[in-house]
Amino acid sequence: MKQGQVLFLSRNEVARYIDGQEALELTEKSIEEFALGNTNNPSKLILPCFPYHNGHINSMPSYMKYGDTAGVKVVSVYNDNPKKYGLPTTIGTIILYDPETGMPKAIMDGTLITDLRTGAVSGINAKYLARKGSTSLCIVGAGVQGYTSMEMILRTMPDIRRVIACDLASQRREEFIAKGRQAYPDIEFSGIDDHTRALQETDILVYATSADRPLLENGKPGPGVTVITVCELLTRKSVGMFDHWFVDFAECALERYNEGGKDSADARGVAWEDLTMSDIAGEIGDVIIGKTAGRVSDDQKILAGAVGISVEDIICAESVFQKAMADGAGKILDFQDL
Numbered sequence: 001m002k003q004g005q006v007l008f009l010s011r012n013e014v015a016r017y018i019d020g021q022e023a024l025e026l027t028e029k030s031i032e033e034f035a036l037g038n039t040n041n042p043s044k045l046i047l048p049c050f051p052y053h054n055g056h057i058n059s060m061p062s063y064m065k066y067g068d069t070a071g072v073k074v075v076s077v078y079n080d081n082p083k084k085y086g087l088p089t090t091i092g093t094i095i096l097y098d099p100e101t102g103m104p105k106a107i108m109d110g111t112l113i114t115d116l117r118t119g120a121v122s123g124i125n126a127k128y129l130a131r132k133g134s135t136s137l138c139i140v141g142a143g144v145q146g147y148t149s150m151e152m153i154l155r156t157m158p159d160i161r162r163v164i165a166c167d168l169a170s171q172r173r174e175e176f177i178a179k180g181r182q183a184y185p186d187i188e189f190s191g192i193d194d195h196t197r198a199l200q201e202t203d204i205l206v207y208a209t210s211a212d213r214p215l216l217e218n219g220k221p222g223p224g225v226t227v228i229t230v231c232e233l234l235t236r237k238s239v240g241m242f243d244h245w246f247v248d249f250a251e252c253a254l255e256r257y258n259e260g261g262k263d264s265a266d267a268r269g270v271a272w273e274d275l276t277m278s279d280i281a282g283e284i285g286d287v288i289i290g291k292t293a294g295r296v297s298d299d300q301k302i303l304a305g306a307v308g309i310s311v312e313d314i315i316c317a318e319s320v321f322q323k324a325m326a327d328g329a330g331k332i333l334d335f336q337d338l
């Protein structure tokens with residue numbers, strides 16, 4: 001590529017250069033680098049489009065010493081998209097930069113990378129925090145992030161034999177089960193519409209819904225359970241039901257949980273109390289590098305919240321970029337016409 005040119009990669013092209021196992025390994029590596037302090041990764045910035053449109057657009061930039069990689073993911077979350085427009089709820093675009101000059105070098109689909117790395121984070125949380133030998137998994141919110149979370153947890157927790165799909169929308173639930181049965185014929189799949197029973201009877205639960213109110217606080221977690229939240233309005237009540245609360249990125253997580261939680265509480269006319277650093281037991285990256293202890297006994301109830309870290313996206317995007325360049329894939333566009 002000449003100076004001033006960028007590589008453009010569509011979703012199908014991105015899919016040729018990354019798979020689930022690689023996304024899992026790269027995501028874990030990026031979380032490790034984040035924990036070691038080898039990254040510049042500010043909190044994500046949220047652009048709400050409410051009340052004019054039902055969605056928000058997040059900006060997530062980062063730089064990693066590993067691979068000398070800089071980039072930004074812009075990710076939209078529009079909950080009405082599947083029903084109203086047949087589009088995904090979560091849509092990503094990734095721009096990679098040459099960190100030496102600040103010139104963009106690639107623009108690619110970030111939807112697939114978002115789905116894979118979000119699932120990967122669930123798999124990693126399960127690997128480090130769930131009870132060894134866990135056999136059952138419940139996915140609350142049987143949508144896109146819920147499915148990739150299941151796929152990745154099946155990779156990291158090989159003893160899982162039973163998967164329960166929980167969704168308010170029976171069609172989403174049935175689609176999830178049908179797709180799961182086809183991909184994993186040895187796993188027993190079933191469906192429910194109320195997560196509270198599963199909280200008592202399942203080893204690992206993932207909350208990945210588009211609900212605009214807290215769900216978890218209405219249940220009662222059983223001993224030894226691990227709850228991983230991809231998307232859930234965490235409250236003091238829900239956090240207080242667990243022995244330990246781990247997060248991916250403490251500063252960003254508190255901003256997101258407090259802002260989202262307060263907005264939802266105000267809309268419902270209920271009181272809100274901010275979550276604070278002292279509620280958090282540690283970051284998952286510190287558990288991975290051995291700086292913080294994770295689960296220390298089988299009966300502990302563990303909550304693991306993930307709001308997403310930019311480096312998870314950027315590490316995957318850089319790997320896709322390198323492979324696509326070597327293969328001559330994608331479209332090279334004149335950007336600056338130098």
Ligand SMILES: NC(=O)c1ccc[n+]([C@@H]2O[C@H](COP(=O)([O-])OP(=O)(O)OC[C@H]3O[C@@H](n4cnc5c(N)ncnc54)[C@H](O)[C@@H]3O)[C@@H](O)[C@H]2O)c1
Binds near residue numbers: 141143146306
């Ligand atoms: N933590 C992260 O890094 C991260 C990354 C990407 C997306 N997200 C979040 O994940 C959420 C889900 O994204 P998605 O792309 O999977 O969306 P999706 O629309 O594909 O799935 C959401 C599912 O939740 C279900 N649902 C809504 N309310 C429910 C309820 N009360 N009980 C049970 N199910 C309910 C919906 O029917 C739908 O099937 C988004 O809101 C997004 O903000 C988080």
